[in-house]
Each structure stands twice: as C-alpha cells, then as structure tokens.
Amino acid sequence: MARIIGGVATTHVPSIGKAIAEKKQNDPYWKPFFKGFDYVHYWLAREKPDVAVVFYNDHGLNFFLDKLPTFAVGAASEYRNEDEGWGIPVSRAIAGDPALSWHLINALVGDEFDITMCQDMLVDHAVTIPMALMYPGEKWSLKIVPVSINTVQHPLPSMARCLKLGRSIGRAIENYQQDLRVMMVATGGLSHQLDGKRAGFINKDFDKLCMDKIVNEPEVLARYSIHDWVEEAGAQGVEFLNWMAMRGALTGEVSELHRNYHIPISNTAAATVVLENRAEAKRRAA
Amino acid sequence: MKQDIPGTIMFDGTQAQKGLALNRMCFSFNSAENRAAFLKDEDAYCAKFGLTEEQRAAVKSRNVLRMIESGGNVYYLAKLAGIFGLNVQDIGAQQTNTSVDEFKAKLAAAGR
Numbered sequence: 001m002a003r004i005i006g007g008v009a010t011t012h013v014p015s016i017g018k019a020i021a022e023k024k025q026n027d028p029y030w031k032p033f034f035k036g037f038d039y040v041h042y043w044l045a046r047e048k049p050d051v052a053v054v055f056y057n058d059h060g061l062n063f064f065l066d067k068l069p070t071f072a073v074g075a076a077s078e079y080r081n082e083d084e085g086w087g088i089p090v091s092r093a094i095a096g097d098p099a100l101s102w103h104l105i106n107a108l109v110g111d112e113f114d115i116t117m118c119q120d121m122l123v124d125h126a127v128t129i130p131m132a133l134m135y136p137g138e139k140w141s142l143k144i145v146p147v148s149i150n151t152v153q154h155p156l157p158s159m160a161r162c163l164k165l166g167r168s169i170g171r172a173i174e175n176y177q178q179d180l181r182v183m184m185v186a187t188g189g190l191s192h193q194l195d196g197k198r199a200g201f202i203n204k205d206f207d208k209l210c211m212d213k214i215v216n217e218p219e220v221l222a223r224y225s226i227h228d229w230v231e232e233a234g235a236q237g238v239e240f241l242n243w244m245a246m247r248g249a250l251t252g253e254v255s256e257l258h259r260n261y262h263i264p265i266s267n268t269a270a271a272t273v274v275l276e277n278r279a280e281a282k283r284r285a286a
Numbered sequence: 287m288k289q290d291i292p293g294t295i296m297f298d299g300t301q302a303q304k305g306l307a308l309n310r311m312c313f314s315f316n317s318a319e320n321r322a323a324f325l326k327d328e329d330a331y332c333a334k335f336g337l338t339e340e341q342r343a344a345v346k347s348r349n350v351l352r353m354i355e356s357g358g359n360v361y362y363l364a365k366l367a368g369i370f371g372l373n374v375q376d377i378g379a380q381q382t383n384t385s386v387d388e389f390k391a392k393l394a395a396a397g398r
Binding site: 015059060064066082083084085086087152153154155193194195196198199200202203204227230231235236266267269 | 293294295299302305309310312317351360361362364365368371374377378381390392
C-alpha cells in the first residue's frame with residue numbers, strides 16, 4: 001500500500017533559480033534562506049520518498065489566460081521546463097508517474113472535482129525550483145504528479161475548496177495498491193505583492209499565523225475569503241492555496257519538524273516547512 | 287459589498303478581458319526569438335498583437351501601473367520587464383514611486 005510520509009512547503013521565487021545557477025547559496029543575502037534546507041535534505045535522505053504530489057501554480061508557461069483550468073493534474077511520463085522569459089536557466093526534466101496520476105484523476109472526478117487532465121504539461125519554476133532546493137546537484141530519482149491550482153485569474157478557488165481537494169488526493173493515495181512512499185509538496189507564498197501601489201506588501205504576523213495553523217488547524221485558515229486573503233497576505237500571497245491543498249492531502253494529524261522563515265527573498269516573505277505524518281512516524285518508531 | 291484594497295487591482299474577469307491582448311503579447315516573450323523581434327521593432331510587434339491605444343502608450347512609456355490599469359497581469363508583465371533586465375524590485379520601486387534601494391530597504395524592514 002502507498003504511504004503518505006509528510007510534506008514539504010517552500011517558496012518558489014524565480015530569482016532562487018538564478019542564485020542556484022550563480023552558486024550564491026552562501027552569500028549573506030541568500031544564506032538565511034538556503035540554510036533552511038539543511039534539515040529538508042536530512043529528512044529526505046532519511047525518508048526516501050518515491051514520488052511527490054506537487055501543488056503549485058503556473059505563471060504562464062503551460063497555461064495562458066485564454067484557457068485556464070482551476071485545477072489541473074499532470075498525467076505525463078516526463079515534465080519538461082522551458083524558457084519562461086524571465087532569464088532563469090531552463091531546468092532539466094522531471095519524471096512522472098502516469099499510473100498514480102490516473103489513479104488520482106479517477107478519484108478526484110469520483111469525488112466531484114472536475115479537474116483538467118494533462119497528458120502533456122510543461123512545469124515552470126514553481127515546480128523546478130523546489131526540486132532543485134530539495135535535491136541540489138543530484139540526479140532526480142523522485143517522480144512527481146504536478147497539480148496546478150489557479151492563483152492568477154480571479155475567481156480563484158477558495159482556501160476551503162483547496163483543503164478539500166487535498167483531502168480527496170490524500171484518501172486516494174491511502175487506497176493506492178502500489179508500495180510507494182509518497183510526499184506532498186506545496187510551493188509558493190508566503191505574503192507578497194508584486195503589483196500596484198501596494199507592491200512590496202509583506203505581513204509577518206499573518207504569515208506566522210498561517211505557519212502555526214497549517215499544522216493541525218487548517219480549518220481556521222479555510223474560513224478566510226480570497227478577498228480577505230489578498231488584504232492580509234498580498235495579491236500573490238494567495239499562493240497559499242497550494243499549502244492548503246498539501247495540508248489536506250496529509251490526511252491525519254501531523255507534526256511540524258522544521259520551519260524556516262526569512263524576509264525578504266526578492267519581494268517575498270520566504271518560508272520552508274516540513275510536516276510529518278504522525279501515523280507514519282509511529283509506524284517507524286514501532 | 288467588499289471594500290477595495292488600496293493600491294490593489296484584482297485581476298478578475300473585467301481586467302482579464304481588458305488585458306487579453308497585452309497579456310498575450312507578454313506570453314509570447316517566453317520565446318527568445320519573440321523577445322528579439324520586440325526589441326527590433328517594438329511598434330510592429332505591438333501592432334501584431336492588437337494592443338489598445340492605452341496599452342501601447344503604457345508599454346511605450348514603460349509605465350507598469352498604467353499597464354496594470356489597462357489589464358496587464360503582473361506575472362506576464364514580468365516577462366516584458368525581463369527584456370529590459372528589470373526585476374520585481376525594479377518594477378516595485380517604479381510602482382511605489384521610490385528608488386530601488388528604498389524599495390529594498392522597505393522589504394527588509396518588513397522582516398524586523
């Protein structure tokens with residue numbers, strides 16, 4: 001049976017890709033962010049996940065605004081990155097797990113989530129940067145199932161809806177007959193705003209609330225409307241939808257094993273969090 | 287009715303409709319060939335995508351707030367900004383009418 005081991009959530013700011021390419025991990029500006037991944041590397045080496053479900057938002061690589069799905073699930077055997085037009089290096093490709101993708105697609109549609117299924121899907125920096133952060137300089141043996149959530153063109157799905165989407169995926173994985181160790185990944189956030197006269201908005205107190213409540217009280221966060229979220233976390237802070245879906249997919253109680261929070265990376269309050277599935281931790285201890 | 291959030295234009299159906307041509311042009315900048323074509327003949331490139339007069343003026347003057355008012359979405363506008371080597375701190379400074387150093391200092395102050 002497949003087991004959900006836990007989740008990693010991280011910021012995906014494009015300039016991180018440039019910093020990696022230019023080997024700036026130890027520069028004073030970047031070090032407080034990159035050192036937050038030491039624990040992630042330790043945890044991944046210990047847990048050895050086989051596959052990750054990656055909740056992210058596309059920024060205009062695979063999707064354009066003319067045909068924009070609210071939720072899209074990848075079903076490809078390989079996910080390529082391409083030129084995104086903002087000068088970050090093109091990433092190597094990431095392997096998919098089409099059998100797991102179709103299992104999740106069937107389960108989601110069965111649960112009345114009318115998702116878009118993508119047999120061809122380019123993944124942008126919101127997938128490739130977290131991969132490069134989690135597995136620096138190695139061959140990527142981890143397979144992924146990318147789940148894209150619209151955080152760009154309103155109306156966006158609600159926080160509550162994304163929590164439910166994650167729960168549906170979590171249940172489906174628990175019923176998957178393959179012997180796989182599955183990790184959840186959420187990318188994006190936390191508070192930031194790139195556009196308008198309010199550009200540069202960051203809200204440390206609200207971010208702390210989000211990191212506290214995502215652990216075992218996501219329902220508290222699910223009550224916020226998107227409008228209120230934009231007010232509290234900035235226009236692009238709505239990327240937290242990805243975190244809500246990830247948390248939903250970690251079906252039971254979880255423990256926060258690690259948290260790193262640093263302001264600013266680019267225009268963003270950068271956060272990295274590792275959550276462990278408590279049932280899995282007990283099984284390991286037994 | 288919800289109060290507007292000061293300094294924020296929600297990218298909703300109204301903005302998305304208004305901005306389709308501009309955002310479509312910016313989407314095309316995922317290709318290096320298209321970025322070069324824009325730099326070679328900006329007028330012709332903008333004409334090809336059918337930008338409105340307001341959008342053309344905003345692009346011509348490199349005015350990000352006007353691009354957003356005319357329907358531009360910041361993720362797409364960032365691809366245009368990239369052609370000129372501008373990052374999100376540069377466009378943040380322009381939109382908030384501060385220097386780039388002041389804008390960066392404001393970001394850093396948010397962490398304290």
